[in-house]
Amino acid sequence: MKKRHVVLGVVGIVALYAAYLVGHYYGEESVTPSGSTERMIVSPTDVALPAPRVEAPKSIPSMAPPTVKRVVEHSPTPQPSAVFSTPEFHELTQRAFAKLPRMAEIRKKGRRDFHFAPPELTEVADELGAIGDSLERDPRLVPAGQDFLRRCALAEDVMQAARAVCLRDLKHWTANSPLDLSVFPDVVKRIADSLPPTP
Amino acid sequence: MVRILKVLPLLLLLGCGLPIKNHRSLSGEAPAGKVAVRFDDSVPSNQRALVDKDLEILSNAGFVDQSEANILDIPDFSNRSLKQWLETRFSYLVGENYDTSGRVERSLQYQPFLSEVIGPFSSTTIMRNAGGAVYLAGKEEGILYSLLVGGFRLFITTPRVGIFQIGEGLFTTILVPGTKADDDINSYLRLATDFHEARHDDGSGDNAAFPHEKCPSGDYEGQYACDKSTDGPYPVGRVIVQKFRNQCTWCTSAQLANLDLQIADLNGRVLSWAVYNDDQAERINP
Numbered sequence: 001m002k003k004r005h006v007v008l009g010v011v012g013i014v015a016l017y018a019a020y021l022v023g024h025y026y027g028e029e030s031v032t033p034s035g036s037t038e039r040m041i042v043s044p045t046d047v048a049l050p051a052p053r054v055e056a057p058k059s060i061p062s063m064a065p066p067t068v069k070r071v072v073e074h075s076p077t078p079q080p081s082a083v084f085s086t087p088e089f090h091e092l093t094q095r096a097f098a099k100l101p102r103m104a105e106i107r108k109k110g111r112r113d114f115h116f117a118p119p120e121l122t123e124v125a126d127e128l129g130a131i132g133d134s135l136e137r138d139p140r141l142v143p144a145g146q147d148f149l150r151r152c153a154l155a156e157d158v159m160q161a162a163r164a165v166c167l168r169d170l171k172h173w174t175a176n177s178p179l180d181l182s183v184f185p186d187v188v189k190r191i192a193d194s195l196p197p198t199p
Numbered sequence: 200m201v202r203i204l205k206v207l208p209l210l211l212l213l214g215c216g217l218p219i220k221n222h223r224s225l226s227g228e229a230p231a232g233k234v235a236v237r238f239d240d241s242v243p244s245n246q247r248a249l250v251d252k253d254l255e256i257l258s259n260a261g262f263v264d265q266s267e268a269n270i271l272d273i274p275d276f277s278n279r280s281l282k283q284w285l286e287t288r289f290s291y292l293v294g295e296n297y298d299t300s301g302r303v304e305r306s307l308q309y310q311p312f313l314s315e316v317i318g319p320f321s322s323t324t325i326m327r328n329a330g331g332a333v334y335l336a337g338k339e340e341g342i343l344y345s346l347l348v349g350g351f352r353l354f355i356t357t358p359r360v361g362i363f364q365i366g367e368g369l370f371t372t373i374l375v376p377g378t379k380a381d382d383d384i385n386s387y388l389r390l391a392t393d394f395h396e397a398r399h400d401d402g403s404g405d406n407a408a409f410p411h412e413k414c415p416s417g418d419y420e421g422q423y424a425c426d427k428s429t430d431g432p433y434p435v436g437r438v439i440v441q442k443f444r445n446q447c448t449w450c451t452s453a454q455l456a457n458l459d460l461q462i463a464d465l466n467g468r469v470l471s472w473a474v475y476n477d478d479q480a481e482r483i484n485p
């Protein structure tokens with residue numbers, strides 16, 4: 001009896017999977033998107049017979065088989081950050097200021113390829129997140145938080161992207177009091193204004 | 200029980216395996232099929248698995264906010280539109296040991312143009328559009344090149360040929376601190392990189408392959424790390440990061456700060472005088 005149940009269960013799973021595949025491939029029917037049009041703009045003078053764009057291999061394609069290994073998901077569950085006392089928060093902002101990305105230091109490490117952002121850009125993210133969480137939970141920390149964010153946004157040696165995130169957050173946490181924006185560079189203001197709202 | 204043991208590996212092999220645990224589509228929209236990309240044998244299996252997972256997340260991204268679709272020249276950010284956009288461009292992946300020098304097929308007369316200088320591929324390089332680079336080189340040298348990818352000989356007659364070289368950097372450099380390569384947040388960043396590189400498939404004339412512009416000032420002054428197009432590779436990558444970020448209700452504050460720093464960096468790379476450029480890909484007809 002048990003064995004029968006197991007077999008039935010497996011058959012059920014296979015049937016569900018088959019249904020999934022049908023839906024999957026049905027959903028793959030596609031049309032050319034509007035942005036995909038290609039056009040010919042170059043006319044070569046050499047008239048030697050060219051090969052087609054893709055020449056199929058003579059033997060069985062050696063293209064690798066579809067990936068069968070599935071990645072096990074284990075993204076961490078978001079953990080609330082600690083609640084800080086005033087001295088601890090001060091220490092946090094000191095640490096954050098020291099970790100802000102600075103191009104001079106990044107170049108000193110020999111990094112030369114900036115096609116994508118250097119990993120140093122985001123090393124301060126943990127501290128920025130913790131500062132935001134702290135200000136959200138304890139309004140008494142807001143003046144110290146504002147001070148850190150202002151210093152960050154004004155720091156000329158810090159990467160513009162980080163200064164812009166600080167300025168955006170500074171505007172968020174000074175929403176009820178005047179903020180002199182004229183002291184911040186236009187480029188930092190422009191990037192700050194283009195960002196999603198402070199979380 | 201023995202039967203179960205026999206059938207389970209088969210089920211895993213078929214790919215019914217594990218669902219995306221954290222990424223949750225907010226639109227309620229049906230998943231699109233996964234982008235069909237061909238892997239060359241030079242791509243290690245662990246990298247394939249991660250790319251595969253990234254594409255699975257994209258197939259069910261479920262973006263609710265439809266703004267800025269014009270950057271990709273798509274009608275909306277539906278799963279289907281995103282799949283079609285990427286599938287048109289992101290065709291072949293080769294590994295970092297793959298030789299991209301290409302085989303000379305014959306001479307051709309291309310129109311003169313200014314090309315992007317593409318540096319050597321190092322182990323820390325994240326990804327590059329090898330097809331676009333070879334196309335630009337051929338155009339500059341007046342040579343039609345071909346590349347052998349996974350048993351297929353591809354004639355590089357357009358930057359849209361869609362051959363991408365990925366390196367270990369895609370899985371190690373793009374890594375949110377405190378996370379693993381297969382955590383969803385890293386998939387978001389890798390997908391943004393895929394879309395960035397896929398934009399290098401497009402454009403024509405001086406804008407063939409949407410080359411980057413030398414940054415006149417700022418952190419990247421003097422580097423070819425800025426865009427003159429409001430729909431160039433940096434804005435394209437940025438809009439993808441931002442869509443995921445805006446829907447990431449499960450991201451920690453630190454992870455959101457990480458994504459915001461990336462978004463700020465990408466926004467800062469668009470020159471103030473940038474304009475919208477036609478994304479139609481040029482093609483030669485040899």
Ligand SMILES: [Zn+2]
Nearest residue numbers: 115395411432
């Ligand atoms: Zn690029």
